[in-house]
Amino acid sequence: MMRRLLAILTLVFTLGLGNTALAEIQWHDTNREVQGKSLNDPRTSDGVEIYGSNGTITIVTPKRIVVRVYTILGQLVSQATLQPGTKELRLGTRGIYLVRIGTVTQKVAI
Secondary structure (H helix, E strand, O other), rough: OOHHHHHHHHHHHHHOOHOOHHOOOOOOEEEOOOOOOOOOOOOOOOOOOOEOOEEEOEEEEOOOEEEEEEEOOEEEEEEEEEOOOOEEEOOOOEEEEEEEEOOOOEEEEE
């Protein structure tokens, strides 16, 4: 059990997530204008748009959704229920993340 915990902590610090407390990684409302093209097709994802840039994942949603963000290795970084609007998640580490909303999973490079 202790070895497993040590391995998980090592992985977290290796990925750079140890620099930012996981409690600080939270979704925030934003009124920032999102530029560029959505990484997913909103017509096939109930109008939900996903953007990634400059260490931030931005989601524009017309309805309440549950979103999960994972590292490329499958570690859960964030899980939240988002209300309609434009939401932003600032991550301390650049990389490739998987964003899962309902049955839609999108790869996001930031």
